[in-house]
Amino acid sequence: MTYIRECIVTTADKDGKVHIAPLGIIAEDDGWIIAPFRPSTTLDNLTQIPFAVASYTDDVRIFAGCLTGRKDWPLAPIDGCAVPRLQAALAHSVLQVVRVDDDGVRPRHFCRVVSEASHAPFTGLNRARAAVLELAILVSRLGMLPREKIEMEIEYLAIAIEKTAGPEEQEAWGWLMERVTQHFAGKDANGEDVRAAKS
Numbered sequence: 001m002t003y004i005r006e007c008i009v010t011t012a013d014k015d016g017k018v019h020i021a022p023l024g025i026i027a028e029d030d031g032w033i034i035a036p037f038r039p040s041t042t043l044d045n046l047t048q049i050p051f052a053v054a055s056y057t058d059d060v061r062i063f064a065g066c067l068t069g070r071k072d073w074p075l076a077p078i079d080g081c082a083v084p085r086l087q088a089a090l091a092h093s094v095l096q097v098v099r100v101d102d103d104g105v106r107p108r109h110f111c112r113v114v115s116e117a118s119h120a121p122f123t124g125l126n127r128a129r130a131a132v133l134e135l136a137i138l139v140s141r142l143g144m145l146p147r148e149k150i151e152m153e154i155e156y157l158a159i160a161i162e163k164t165a166g167p168e169e170q171e172a173w174g175w176l177m178e179r180v181t182q183h184f185a186g187k188d189a190n191g192e193d194v195r196a197a198k199s
């Protein structure tokens with residue numbers, strides 16, 4: 001059984017430009033595996049600077065925002081680390097890549113935990129947050145999943161939104177649903193017609 005922690009991973013390129021992306025880090029012994037699909041900025045950055053910060057946050061707008069072109073979330077420096085964390089992290093782990101299992105599709109970066117810190121209390125589970133996370137994963141796979149499956153899952157997830165969401169979860173859900181609607185209308189994330197762009 002694989003245990004995966006969904007978090008926001010920050011990386012940096014050799015010029016210090018920081019990138020943030022939602023990723024599921026995979027538990028392995030006392031460390032974590034980061035497995036970005038090719039091509040990805042996270043992968044390019046890990047090749048240049050073999051450090052990443054996993055930020056654990058309950059602000060699901062950041063997951064939804066990263067998938068809908070809203071990547072400008074406040075960051076905070078970490079002493080002795082070239083890569084910052086999310087300001088909104090309840091806690092974070094600094095990860096150092098110690099080995100890479102190369103793969104044409106999804107190279108696995110085995111990381112040791114260099115340091116960890118907590119910043120704010122965890123205030124409990126919320127169904128709407130979990131539903132936004134699930135919709136974010138669906139949105140990251142829109143091109144791979146059949147429309148029927150996407151619609152069926154959204155119908156179920158929407159129940160948790162209706163019953164338990166606060167304003168932040170509603171906003172995050174709205175951003176993701178806008179992307180789903182664009183996808184079904186044949187538009188890309190910028191609202192451009194995908195079919196026209198291909199012809």
Ligand SMILES: Cc1cc2nc3c(=O)[nH]c(=O)nc-3n(C[C@H](O)[C@H](O)[C@H](O)COP(=O)(O)O)c2cc1C
Nearest residue numbers: 006021022023024035036037040041042136137140
């Ligand atoms: C909760 C969640 C977990 C994800 N986990 C992964 C992952 O493990 N590997 C991956 O390549 N993409 C994953 N994605 C999709 C990436 O966030 C997305 O493709 C992102 O743009 C990565 O590419 P980038 O580094 O170029 O930004 C995940 C998305 C979500 C919402």
